Amino acid sequence: MLDKRKIEVFSAGCPACEDTVELVKSVSCPSCEVTVLDMNDDAVWARAKDLGVHSVPAVVINGELADCCQGRGLDEATLRADGLGQAID
Numbered sequence: 001m002l003d004k005r006k007i008e009v010f011s012a013g014c015p016a017c018e019d020t021v022e023l024v025k026s027v028s029c030p031s032c033e034v035t036v037l038d039m040n041d042d043a044v045w046a047r048a049k050d051l052g053v054h055s056v057p058a059v060v061i062n063g064e065l066a067d068c069c070q071g072r073g074l075d076e077a078t079l080r081a082d083g084l085g086q087a088i089d
Helices: 015-027 042-051 076-081
Strands: 005-011 032-038 058-061
Touching (some): 005 015, 015 032, 015 076
Antiparallel strands (some): 005 058
């Protein structure tokens, strides 16, 4: 069983990315481990590519690209449906 839900936010440091970081952090709960990753780092870029990230900002929850990030744009309701902000029992 997981102790924490791993949340990765892929960011380029732009205003839209910063808004996403703020949203994710405000919605997260004690069961969420939020990490912000800089797309300017080659290793981060390679991981993003492997996960199917095509644009930033993007959110990955437990190794899966959030449904709202598979197209364009971010949606709080979809992130919540994917588990962000939900305690792990």
